[in-house]
Amino acid sequence: MWRHIASNAVTFLIVALFLLGGAILWGQGQYxxxxxxxxxxxxxxxxxxxxxxxxxxxxxxxxxxxxxxxxxxxxxxxxxxxxxxxxxxxxxxxxxxxxxxxxxxxxASSCGTEIVYRIGVTRATVQVRQLDPSTNRFVEKASFNPEEEEAPAEYTRVRGESDTRYRVALAEGVTSWQVVEELKSVDLLIGDVSEVPPEGMLAPDSYEITANDTRAQLIQRMMDAQQRRIAEVWAQRRDDIPLKSPEEMLTLASIIEKETGVAEERRQVASVFTNRLNQGMKLQTDPTVIYGVTRGEGVLGRGLRRSELRRETPWNTYVIDGLPPTPIANPGLASLRAAVDPDETPYIFFVADGTGGHAFAVTLAEHNANVARWRQIEAERANN
Incomplete structure (x- = not known):
């Protein structure tokens, strides 16, 4: 009898172990x-x-x-x-x-709500946005200009949520003075910035921030990022470009950045300035004149006067030869690359074409015709 009981016990144990092993394998498969x-x-x-x-x-x-x-x-x-x-x-x-x-x-959290402090060329905005997991795209929930509008209820609500993320987004073409001024209104940050960083030395990008980060630390992150970009792009430059140093590359890139907002045009615009430098022609670009008037402190907000086009400043490329002494804004990576790898074109002129882009020309006669078309477009817009 005991032998029979022992035999049954062994059988039961084997079955139990088998079932346990199967359960473990099933659990692993599920997990x-x-x-x-x-x-x-x-x-x-x-x-x-x-x-x-x-x-x-x-x-x-x-x-x-x-x-x-x-x-x-x-x-x-x-x-x-x-x-x-x-x-x-x-x-x-x-x-x-x-x-x-x-x-x-x-x-950091990988979804949910973000507050983005956007520093743009003409204005700053605060955007509340939420990631839609189904599309992996952000959906805007609220947006306001902190200098002109009160913060909406949605901003106030998510500002107190523990899982809300925060970013400072720096647009291409902003000046260093603009960045320092706008960071003063980012209430998540603390501390002051002792001095405005050198023009051109802040990398346009999106920077994640957290409560009690200092403004000086964020500025340093921007400077470190731009320094890395400058070194990387300068190392990849073409041998035949008329630029003698990374500083000259940065200055030309800033002019390219201010002259066009069309990504596909950057290398064409770069080719015009490269051809002018190679031929000993003045660059004659309005954004440098504007910088000579504003020193990068705010937006001019009007057209240039004839007297300003004739006024001698270190940045007036209608008067000076070659490049101005400093950048006129903070250029993005694409403009840095365009400065050292321009398109190979015969162009030495360009003017706005009414579509947001530019019409390029080789001869003065072609350029004058393009200018006449642009003035006609301006006149038609003014009458509508």
Whole structure:
């Protein structure tokens, strides 16, 4: 009888081990296999939340098939106590293993709401936007000019949320003075900037910031980024360009930046200035004259006067030969590249063509005809 009992016990143990092994394999497959999420979601994890609460939330949103397997897997990987607060983008069909990694690895939130402080050439704006997980695109929720408008309720609401992210976005072509002035109104930042950085030495880009970052630290990040770009682009320059130093490249790039907002034109515009420098012609570009009037402190807001075109300043390229002594704005990476790799064209003239771009010309007669067409367009617009 005891032999029979022992035999049954062994059989039972074998079956139990087999079932346990099968359960483990099934659990591993569930944990590591493709998840059921049909469309990406933004998962918000509040401060003080638990893995149990997160697993229930994921199950309700159809991101995981089993909250218990999710929790067991997180515990097995020793990540249960590593849960981070924030808003995290969970891609479609993400496995439980991938989701556990997403919510425990730390770093900035990858979705949710952003407040972007935009510093533009003519105005500054504050934009509240939210990532749509289904398209991976941001949707604007509110926008206002802090100098002219009161902050909307949406801004005030998300400004106090723990998972809101913040950015300062610097447009190509802004001046260093504009950047310093506009950073004063970014209330997330602290501290003062002791002096305006050298013109051209701030890299236009988007910079993530956090509460109590200092303005001086952010300025230094912008300067470091621009210095890296300058070194990288100068190292890739063509041998035949009429530029003797990285400083001259930066100055020419700033002029290109101010002359065209059309990306496809940058190298053509660069070719005009390169041809003029090679031929010993004056650059004769209005943005340099404007800089001589404003010194980069604000927008001129009107057309240039004849007296200003004739006035001798270090930046008036209708009067001086060659490049001005400093950049006239902060150029972006594309304009830096255009300065050292211009198109090969015979052009030495260009003028606005009414579409936002320019009409290029080789001879003065062609240029005068282009100017006449532009003036006609201006007159027609003025009458409408």
């Amino acid at each position: 590591r296999g493709e998840g059921p999420l049909a469309q990406a979601i933004c998962l918000k994890v509040d401060r003080g939340s638990t893995m149990s609460r997160v697993s229930d939330d994921l199950a309700k949103q159809g991101a995981i098939s089993s909250p218990s397997v999710f929790r067991i897997g997180a515990d097995y990987e020793d990540k249960t106590n590593q849960l981070k607060a924030g808003s995290f983008l969970v891609p479609e069909n993400a496995s439980m293993e991938e989701i556990v990694s997403i919510v425990t690895r730390g770093g």
